[in-house]
Each structure stands twice: as structure tokens, then as C-alpha cells.
Amino acid sequence: MDAVIDDPAVTTAPPQVPEAIDLRAEFVSSGLAEVLDELDRDLVGLGPVKSRLREIGALLLVDRARARFGLQAVSPTLHMSFTGNPGTGKTTVALRMAQILHRLGYVRKGHLVTVTRDDLVGQYIGHTAPKTKEILKKAMGGVLFIDEAYYLYRPENERDYGQEAIEILLQVMENQRDDLVVILAGYADRMERFFTANPGFRSRVAHHIDFPDYSGGELEAIGGRILGQMNYRLSPAAQEAFHRYVELRMAQPHFANGRSVRNALDRARLRQANRLFAGDKPVTADDLSTLEAEDILASRVFSGGIDSYPPLPGR
């Protein structure tokens, strides 16, 4: 019945105003320390992003402490924009962000709803508003992550329904700040243009976080973690080949950071399976979990092409 009736004893007792609050203890007890440590452990690189997340976490913690002294009534604006190149971990961090905000009690459920333009904008007149509202309702109590948000605004078509979705979004972002946190994500230059064309968004988004590209060493570490999760490992020769692969691939166009690494390893697994299947001798557990240099060296990257599927036209 606790969902139905408040315990009268709780509501009638005068609120206890503490003498002092130990922020350090608060940091640990809120579970924020744990989430941020996990973030440090699980995500390679992304130094500026992690420090910004710490800052936001500290702000929320201090705000909460202030609220307990009765110093503040308005909840902070937490809408964010994540900018960065493809594969730099924007979605992954958004998921963590949802957890952080949930631990701190700023969102009630802590789920992440990931959408793109297609989910918000309708195809004919009168279709957009219900569609956008449907998504907003689904995301309430959690975090709404709008990937490639700049597609919402299409200046070349003045009858584009994206504008309608933007207006509904802005209204809810302003009026229901307690119910919903919106994270916009996209490539830096296009997001900049998007914000310039929609000043309403710029003023309602408090935190702009830029995701840097990964260095070669970080990409290799990411590759190692991806393989570790799938119970694969690289032989020493394959390690060397992978190092060269990353160096070559980074210099090529259409490089998508972590995603490219994951795709490359997926293809290496494909080749390994093929190699084991073609070989006649029985395989051991060790064979099954080891990627050899030849699995990686067979990549088109080493012959001057781009290792993508389907192959890019004209190459």
C-alpha cells in the first residue's frame, strides 16, 4: 500500500536540517563514486569527457546538499549536447549519464531512449506531433538521446515537419525539466550549424561536451577489450599486425574510431573461422580463441583499400 498512501508520520515530522554534510561520504553513498569509477575503468581515453562528467556529478551533489539546507528550489537544467566524430563513444556515455542521473535522483527511472529523426518526425501533416509526443512519453523519467540531432532541422525545405518536432521538444524540455533529460548528439560542425539556426536549443542545453578522437594506442586498447569480452585474444604476431592495421586505417577516410576497430575485429573473426574450417586438423579451445596475424593481414587496408563492407565505390 505504500504506493498508494503516504505514511502520515513522515509528512508531519519537521524536516531535519543537518549541521554539516560530508560531501565525500555523500559522493560514495549516492553510488556516484561507483559509476564514475566504472566509467574510468570501462572506457578508454575520453579524458575531457570524464572530467566534465565529474564536474556535472559534483554540481548535482552540491545542489542536492544545498537543497537539504533549504538553499535552492529550482532543479538545474541538465539537457546536454554531445559532439564528436563517429565511434567516439557518445551513445555509451549517454547510457552512463542516465545511470549517473538516476543514482543522484535527477531522473526517476534511469532508462535511455535512443531516437533519430525518423522516430520523431512524421511523413504527413498532423503525423509529427503525436509521434514526437509518443517518444517523449516513453522517455519520461529517463533520458532521451537524439542521435544526429541536426537532421531534425532541414533549412532547405521550409515545409519540413522537423520544425514541428523541434517546437514540441523545446516546450517539453522547458516545462518538464524534472521529468526528462534530453541529450543531443552529432558531429561537431553540423551541430554548431544546428544550434545557430535554433537559438532556442542553444539556450536550453546547459552542457556541451566534446568527444575527442582516439589515439592509436587507445584504439588498440579498445580492440583488446572488445576481444576480451568475446573471449578472443591476439597472438603476438597478430598484435603486431593489429598495431599496423590501426595506424593505416586511422589515416584513411571514413574512419569511425571505436566502431571501425570493432568492425575490423568482427571481420578478423570471420577470417579466423574460415581458416579453421578450411584446415583439416581438429581444433583445440586455444585455436578457437586465438586470432593469428594472417586473419588481420588479409584485410584490404594493407593493400591500399578501405576495409569496409560493402566496398566503397570506385576503389
Added chain:
Amino acid sequence: MRITQGAFSFLPDLTDEQIAKQVQYCIDKGWAVNVEFTDDPHPRNTYWEMWAMPMFDVKDAAGVMFELNECRKTYGGRQYIRISAFDATHTWESLRLSFITDRPADEPGFALERQEVDGRAMRYTTRSYAANQPEGSRY
């Protein structure tokens, strides 16, 4: 006459905060929450008009409250609005909870009609005074 249908109808009207808690309870149980409205409060009128879609995948009461407030903008003060929670699990497949959240400012109540049939036998029926008016202009 204040009509008493569904849960909590003998209590004072629920506040928005109380409604949100009830809705959250339903969502946590995995029920789909709906907003419904009608201007014909006869107890046998079980199928009310549905406002928007049943909310199967809303995780937080705020989403339902948003729709309820939208419905109030159109029908608040003029029609009855209720929240119902549908349990889709096998062997239930029916409403588990339903309660009125909004009622018209003035509720005229019901008339008891007597009909003499088959000599001196009596038949009784109730009739809402509001339903004497055409639909849309009842409250």
C-alpha cells in the same frame, strides 16, 4: 449527485500527486494505462471513449500525466475522465484498476423511472438527467 464508479470514488477527489502515484503503481505492475472520457455516466456504460493510445511502453507516470493533462485541456470540467489499467498477462487480460480523475462541475444525477407492465408488475430503470441533452452539450 456525485457518481461513484471505480476505485476511490467514495474518497475526496485525488490530487495530481496521488494520481501519479497510482499510475506509477500500475506501471510498476506492468499494466497498460489508459486515459478515457465520457459524458454518459450511466453505470452500465462500461466502454468510455479512449483518449489517444493505450500506453503500453511508458515507464514513468509523468508520461501518463502528460496525456491526462492534454485530455483535461479538451474535456476537463465538461466530461468525466478516468484512468484505467489493463493487465495483458495470460488469464487476466482485463482491467485491473480504474478510477475517475475528473468530473464535470455540476453532476445532475439519475432519475428512477417506473414502468407498469403485464398488469400491475413494475419495471425500474435509471436514467441520467444529463443524457436527456444531446451528446456534446450535456455538461
